[in-house]
Amino acid sequence: MSESKKKIRVLMSKPGIDGHWRGGIVVSRALRDAGMELIFGGFQNAQQIVETAIQEDVDVIGLSIHSGAHFAYTKQVIDLLKKKGIFDNILLLVGGVIPAKDFDKLKEMGVANVYGPGALTSEIINFIRENVKK
């Protein structure tokens, strides 16, 4: 398979133990239907997220967060990605019940884009295709 045809690989993860999974599942399905390879991490801590990302050689990490703890979890993942030296190779996205007031701060921290309630899956798909780091 030529490099240009390589499928985009996405890790969808649910940091913490909050059980609101619908968003993560719906987006995963949409990305898979759009031709991407999905690795569904489920409940994972920052360590497990970064390890899976390395082992699975993913291009994108999606964090689905509905617990209100989006700053804490995102910071842990970013710090660890930087420590492992792979932060610049991975597109980090965050979605969930996240107040629009917090979008800018998450982006300043290094998140490529944030998707709140009502976000369309087509927006997410297009954003990944246009911004994936190759």
Add this chain to the structure above:
Amino acid sequence: MTEDIPIDKVSVALVVEPFTSAPVCAMYFNVAKARGIDIKQLMGTTQNDILTMTVGYIPYKNCPPNHLLRLACDFIEWTVPMKNVPKWHPINFTGYNYREGGIDAIQELGFVFASACSHIDNLIERGWKIDDFVNRLAFHLSAHKDFFEEIAKYRAARRIWAKLMKDRYEAKNPRSLEFRFHVQTAGSSLTAQMPMVNIVRTAIQALEANLGGCQSLHTNSYDEAICLPSEQAALVALRTQQVIAYETRITNTIDPLAGSYFVEWLTDEVEERVWKYLDKIEKVGSIDKALSSGWLYKEMRDAFHKRRKRIESGEETMLGVNMYPILYDTVTDVFRTNKEAIKIEVERIKKLKERRDNAKLEKILDKLRKVCEKEENVMPVVMEATKEGATLQEICDIYREIWGIWEPPLAI
């Protein structure tokens, strides 16, 4: 947590699921006992709903569904027919939680009735009679967007329940035929875009719940899609109920839409479809089998997928999202949880573990292991263990040790 609350006078709702309902409720009962309150007088509801913590939310290290079903029934058995806490509602079949995932009104009733029947069958296998316990079983349904369909749903639910009790279970007590239900307005119908519009949506849904005959009601806060409720949003939600209850006089009439051609036709239609769907679920097996085989997960997955398509295609209107779309609101106040809460709780548990008699507790936990191995009712020993300061994790870890951890057959 209940320090200044007169728990002998108020009715509480403990939102915990079968895996944790025994220890959490036992802790509550022990608090009452320590205050000198007779637990036979306590009033309240435990959610204790197997489907909430399996298909409604995804569980973190729970045991397999057959054990969850047994745990739920242990709690029902110990409180109601064994008469330890006879005024308690030991289970609340929470269709609301899975309806939020995108299943329709027919599936919502199908899920709750299939689940209720599996619990009833388990208790009958234990030797109890239907009239010993069934009038304490409660339901929690959604008030969603289709105004008349939801009203027809409540009316159909009452009929189906009465028929199930009379025809299938041959209940003799007329109270066993009563369908007890709480309603919550639909969080998944609310938007983060222009959140004040959610007040209108919630008011309309609260109205349909009232017209449909709900016995208690939860109205959602307008900031539902943004954060945990702020104080102001919670107050507006409460006032919405009070307007309906005290200003409109609609609660003066029981079933005010009865006799309407459309409502009666729709009620018949919903009822017929629910019976068919219930039959479909029961062909798969009891509720624990429908879970462990993955069948219910596929139903949920398909519902997730369908709802996304409906919204993205515009078939289901969401103002501010797919019709007259507007930007996210950045004005509404956002409630933030206390970051120190984790530290406070960790400290509290450390102190508890120093204070209690650990040797005595170990013996009780050993007893719990044996009860779990023999699959006997866990409640008596869980009452003992929590009285001696056992934590939720210590009890759940014994369940995990004896029965194993279950990975849900997640369908994507």
